[in-house]
Amino acid sequence: MLLFNSLESYQVGATPAQEADYPWIARVIHSRHLLMPHMCTAICIDTRIFMTAARCIYSLKIDHTTVLYKEQRFPAQAFVLPSNQSKQLFDDIGLIVVDKTAFRETWTTAKLFSGTNRTDNNFGWFKNLGISGNNTEYKVVGYATEKGLHRIKTASMKFVLSELPVIIDIDMCSAIYTFNYIIRGFFVPCYHSCTLKEFNSKDEKCTKFHGVEGGAVIHGKTKEVLGVATWGAHSNKCELPVGFSIPNSRKFFKDLSCAINIRNDDALLMVRGFYQSICETAFK
Known part of the structure; x- marks a missing residue:
């Protein structure tokens, strides 16, 4: 059985980042009043979405x-989760629509990957992009705690925005997580702080790590968001690659249409199934 484990939201050797450099970055918090517990990183991709x-x-x-976005709190209005989920949600992106809270600033949204739409579910299209292997132009950005501290499970854990240059590779997880292809699987987009060759030679570069759910995988120069971190395994011996999902699937665009329908609806009376009904056009 293939296991796509949850990320533990820690970093090793990452650099502190400024929210002003990533004005679309946000935190998801499971409280309406406190700044904790922190759950994951999120990316603003449209007004209130x-x-x-x-x-x-x-x-x-x-x-x-x-x-928490631009130092202001926005209560969640609705979640949009894929109805056609991937195994253990390893390739699934969730959307949050927030309430019409009075906002003091303008909505700054991230530019999403637009290189190609998916043509298959086996990621052959990703391999054809030519960004896999030795490309050093990408980084991951998100709210993380330091390794070691992440094991102290308290609601008041401190999460700081940080970034780390990473290598994008379609072959990395399929080689490492299958013990050099002893088993089959994990042919999915992943990132690490080093190349597969450097990992196999135990290069010191590979001791660096950044793995947080919702972390933004971005192009270092254009800051275009290639994907969001979704899963990763952990070992006492070394840091392992992190898998991420790319927002270019048909189901993602359907879910985004659903989120936009919810945001744009002005109904005052909501009953069970209301949001589902206004999203029916998006799911056809």
């Missing part, structure tokens, strides 16, 4: 959840 790893919000309660 944020995306993150689906597994982050899968078990949260909407009436307890807020998004």
Whole structure:
């Protein structure tokens, strides 16, 4: 059985980042009043709409959840989760629609990957992009705690925005997580602080790590968001690669249409199934 484990939201050797450099970055908090507990990182992709790893919000309660964006708290209005889920949500993006809270600033949204739409579910299209292997132009950004401290499970854990240059590779997880192809699987987009060759030679570069649910995988120069971190395994011996999901699937665009329908609806009376009904056009 393939296991796509949850990320533990820690970093090793990452650099502190400034929110001003990533004005679309946000935090998901499971409280309407406190700044804790921190759950994951999120990305503003449209007015009042944020995306993150689906597994982050899968078990949260909407009436307890807020998004902290540009130092302002926004209560969650609705979650949009894929109806056609991937195995253990490893390739699923969740969307959060927030309430019409009075906002003191303008909505700054991230530019999403637009290189290609998916043509298959086996990631052959990703391999054809030519960004896999030795490309050093990408980094991951998100709210993380220091390794070691992440094992102290307290609601008051401190999460700081940080970033780390990473290598994008379609072959990395399929080689490492299958013990050099002893088993089959994990042919999915992943990132690490080093190349596969450097990992196999135990290069010191590979001791660095950044793995948080919803972490933004971005191009270092254009800051275009290639994907969001969704899963990763852990070992006492070394840091392992992190898997991420790319927002270019048909189901993602359907879910985004659903989120936009919810945001744009002005109904005052809501009953059970209301949001589902106004999203029916998006799911056809």
